[in-house]
Amino acid sequence: MLARIVGIILGTILATSGYVVAGWGQLGSWAAHLDLGPFEPHRPLAGAAAAILGGVFVVAALTPRPKPKRRKTGPVALDLEGGLEAAPVIAPAQDFAPIATPVLNVSPAPAAARPPAPVTRQAPAPAKPAAPAGDTFAHLRERMIAQTRAESWSEAARLLIAMKGAASGDRELATVYRDLGDFARSQGQMDDAAEAYDTAVSHARDALRAAPGDLNAMELLAGTLAGVGDVAEAEGRLDDALSAFEESLALRRSSGGREAGDPGAQRALSVSLERLADLREDRGHRMRALDLYRESYDVAARLAAADPARFGSDLALTRQRLAELEAKVST
Structure with a gap:
C-alpha cells in the first residue's frame, strides 16, 4: 500500500x-x-x-496486482521401502533462506579414462568390508529426509552427495537425481535443477520400461516430471511445463490415484491436478482449470473426511482456489 x-x-x-x-x-x-x-x-x-x-x-x-497463488506443498516423494510418502522431501524455496552450501554437481559423472596399470606382482588385496547398514542408499536417504525436516540443509546436501555415490540401478538413480533437483530448485539453482530432473526422468523411464505397470515406478516418473514442470514454469517455458504436468497427471490417473487405498497416492493426484490447473489458468484456459480444480476438490474432500488433521489444510487451500476460479469465470 x-x-x-x-x-x-x-x-x-x-x-x-x-x-x-x-x-x-x-x-x-x-x-x-x-x-x-x-x-x-x-x-x-x-x-x-x-x-x-x-x-x-x-x-x-x-493497477491491481494479482494475488500469488497458494499451492499445496510438493513434490510427493517416493519411499523405496514403504510406497508413497505424503510429506515433501525438500522444503519449497519460499520456506527458508538460501544457505551457503557448495553448488551440487548434479550432472552424471563421465567415465574417466584410466591409464593401463603397470605389470607388477602385488599381494592380493584384502576383501573390501561390507558397508555398514547406515551407509546403504535407503538409510542415507532416510537420514537425508530427517535432516531436511530439521532444516539442516548443509548436512542434507552432504547426504545427497553420499546418496549419489551409493545409488545403483535406475530406480535409485532416478530417486537421487530427483532429490538433487528438488534441493537445487529450493536453493534457486534452476539450471542445476533442470539438469538433475532431466537425468532423473531418463532413469525413471528406464525403470518403468523394465517393470511396466509397477505403481512405484509410475509414481517415481510422475513425481520427477512434476519437478520438470515446476522448473520449466519458473523459467517461463510454459509449453514444456504443460507437457510435463500433463504426462505426470496421466501417470497418476492411470495408477488409480482416485480409487487407490493409499492416501499418499490420492494426494499426489490432487497435487498434479492443481499444478496443471494453475498453468491452464495462467494461459487463459479458465474453464479447463475449473474442471481440474473441481476434480481435485473431490479427491481432497474425501481425504479430509477420512483424516481431517492431516488433510484439512489441503482441502481449505483447494476450496479457496476453487472459489476464486468460479468467481472469475462467472464475471
Whole structure:
C-alpha cells in the first residue's frame, strides 16, 4: 500500500511538472520564461517526457496486482521401502533462506579414462568390508529426509552427495537425481535443477520400461516430471511445463490415484491436478482449470473426511482456489 501511495504522489508531481514545463494550456503559461538550462532547447520534449512518465507511475500504482497463488506443498516423494510418502522431501524455496552450501554437481559423472596399470606382482588385496547398514542408499536417504525436516540443509546436501555415490540401478538413480533437483530448485539453482530432473526422468523411464505397470515406478516418473514442470514454469517455458504436468497427471490417473487405498497416492493426484490447473489458468484456459480444480476438490474432500488433521489444510487451500476460479469465470 505504501508503494502505491508513493507511486501516485511521484507520478502526479512528474505529470504536473511536465505539463507546466511544456507550456500546455493556461496552467503552463506562467513557466514559459523559466530557464531550463541545457534542456531549454528541448522544453516541449522534456515536459512531454516528464508528463508521460508521471502518468505511467500513476497507472502502475493504481493497477491491481494479482494475488500469488497458494499451492499445496510438493513434490510427493517416493519411499523405496514403504510406497508413497505424503510429506515433501525438500522444503519449497519460499520456506527458508538460501544457505551457503557448495553448488551440487548434479550432472552424471563421465567415465574417466584410466591409464593401463603397470605389470607388477602385488599381494592380493584384502576383501573390501561390507558397508555398514547406515551407509546403504535407503538409510542415507532416510537420514537425508530427517535432516531436511530439521532444516539442516548443509548436512542434507552432504547426504545427497553420499546418496549419489551409493545409488545403483535406475530406480535409485532416478530417486537421487530427483532429490538433487528438488534441493537445487529450493536453493534457486534452476539450471542445476533442470539438469538433475532431466537425468532423473531418463532413469525413471528406464525403470518403468523394465517393470511396466509397477505403481512405484509410475509414481517415481510422475513425481520427477512434476519437478520438470515446476522448473520449466519458473523459467517461463510454459509449453514444456504443460507437457510435463500433463504426462505426470496421466501417470497418476492411470495408477488409480482416485480409487487407490493409499492416501499418499490420492494426494499426489490432487497435487498434479492443481499444478496443471494453475498453468491452464495462467494461459487463459479458465474453464479447463475449473474442471481440474473441481476434480481435485473431490479427491481432497474425501481425504479430509477420512483424516481431517492431516488433510484439512489441503482441502481449505483447494476450496479457496476453487472459489476464486468460479468467481472469475462467472464475471
